[in-house]
Amino acid sequence: MIRFGFLFSGMFFALMFFALMFFALLTGCHMNAPMHVWKTPRLSAGSAVSVAVAPVGGPDEVAEKLDKSLIATRPQTMPHLAVLYPDQLEKMSGIQLVSYDGQPSEMAAYGAAKRAGAQVILSGEVLHHDLGPRKVPDKRRLFSFLQRKQPDESMSVRWTVLDARTGSRIGQHTIDMDHKRAQLDYPDLAYQGSGESKVIAASARRSWEMVVPTTTATQATLDLPWMMPGSARVRKGNAYARLGQWEQAEREWQEVADLHPWNRAAWHNLSLAAVAKEDFQLARNRLEHTQLSWLPGDETAETSAWIHTVQRDYQACFEPNSSSFPPPAPMLAKPEAKPQSSYKPSTAQARSLDDQPWYTILPFIPPPGWTWKDWWYQSTFF
Numbered sequence: 562m563i564r565f566g567f568l569f570s571g572m573f574f575a576l577m578f579f580a581l582m583f584f585a586l587l588t589g590c591h592m593n594a595p596m597h598v599w600k601t602p603r604l605s606a607g608s609a610v611s612v613a614v615a616p617v618g619g620p621d622e623v624a625e626k627l628d629k630s631l632i633a634t635r636p637q638t639m640p641h642l643a644v645l646y647p648d649q650l651e652k653m654s655g656i657q658l659v660s661y662d663g664q665p666s667e668m669a670a671y672g673a674a675k676r677a678g679a680q681v682i683l684s685g686e687v688l689h690h691d692l693g694p695r696k697v698p699d700k701r702r703l704f705s706f707l708q709r710k711q712p713d714e715s716m717s718v719r720w721t722v723l724d725a726r727t728g729s730r731i732g733q734h735t736i737d738m739d740h741k742r743a744q745l746d747y748p749d750l751a752y753q754g755s756g757e758s759k760v761i762a763a764s765a766r767r768s769w770e771m772v773v774p775t776t777t778a779t780q781a782t783l784d785l786p787w788m789m790p791g792s793a794r795v796r797k798g799n800a801y802a803r804l805g806q807w808e809q810a811e812r813e814w815q816e817v818a819d820l821h822p823w824n825r826a827a828w829h830n831l832s833l834a835a836v837a838k839e840d841f842q843l844a845r846n847r848l849e850h851t852q853l854s855w856l857p858g859d860e861t862a863e864t865s866a867w868i869h870t871v872q873r874d875y876q877a878c879f880e881p882n883s884s885s886f887p888p889p890a891p892m893l894a895k896p897e898a899k900p901q902s903s904y905k906p907s908t909a910q911a912r913s914l915d916d917q918p919w920y921t922i923l924p925f926i927p928p929p930g931w932t933w934k935d936w937w938y939q940s941t942f943f
Contacts, residue, residue: 590787593780594802594810596837601877604722604732604771611643612681612772613650613674613725616658616665619687623716623761627687630765636773645677653677667723674725681731682723683772688735690716692757714756715739718764722772734771738764774878781833782864784826791817791824798830807837818850825851829864841872 614631617624628647635644647658647665654673659665667684674682692714716738722731740756743763753759769775783799786792798813811834817827828850835844845868851861 590785592783592785592799592803594783594799594833595805596779596781596807596833597776598779598836598871599774599875599878600770600777601874602770602772602774604720604734610641611645611679612683613645613670613677613679614647615650615667615670615674615682615684616647617685617687617718618665619718620690623687623690623692626761627685627718627765630761631768634762634765634769636769636775638776639773642773643679645674645679650674650677667721671723671725671728674723675728679725681772682725683768684721684723685768686719688717688719692716692760713740714760716760716764718768720768720771732771736764736767738767781836782867783833784829786824786826789821789824789826791821791827795824795826795830798827802830802834807834810834822850829861832864832868836868836871839875841868841875844868 614628617627617631632646636642645653650656650670650673651658654676656669656673656676658669658673665684670682670684691712717735718738719733719735721733723729724731738760740760743750743759747763747766750759750762753762781802783802784795785799786795789795794813794817798810798817801807801810801813811831814827814831814834817824818831821827828847832844832847832851835841835847845865848861848865848868
């Protein structure tokens, strides 16, 4: 009896395992794709359309460079943003913004910004920094590996945001930036010449995030089908989405939805493509098609909540002032600084196992030139 009990238990668990495997293959899996969405300013409500930048205080050799970097990193995604820089404020108001000791005056900046008709004032002060040329270690010296490694370039800036109409302080925030953090948050700064310029440019970009809407990277959860009709085309569209090519991915998913209207993964991913181009009503309409499927494992509510969160942040950025200026163009990718002339944009194309020769498709083995990760996301041996 004991042997039969163990045998029955083993068969039961084996059947449960195969049932779970079949359920997973039937309902599909999930994968992430990068998407950039709008986020509200840190220290101001809504979208400020007129910002006055006061002279940056602190050491002159660093403050001047930060002033120039603020001009160079002005948000290009908001064409209706009016920025008044220190020299423009002085010309328009006739008020000298720098006191006799060489440091900017907050009251003078407030008076100049009010006369110029600005909404908010962005005032910064360099608290401390560790910038400047780094000494190259002499590797020819004996025991040079024992030399203490110099710390990365870093700086700390305290920013204050003021209401230019009332003079009240909206908020205050301190930015601590170093070389590693600058490259992690803004990968395109790798084209900058030195660590000092990277830290200053990253600090300037972070300062704009306090007063104007900016974009932030997030991960959109795509459906990854396996045994439904049209699953290969859906996975091909997912490959385009992982490259940030949402328009091409939308075309792939739309063809699947036209041929197989019951393919829930295609409609689900189409709703995310609508979010990428900021058409939230279309995203909800497409998401309704996923509720018609007879397959279990519906996650429509979770996706609907995510769409609502993205739309709420978008409305907080632009709708309060929508009567005065239209929202910016749809953001399908993160705006980056212009690369150097030697930089060539990526021409990577989405690959699909369905386009591979038949003799290269072997069970549990990726084709030549494929990584295990790429093969796992597009495997069709089922």
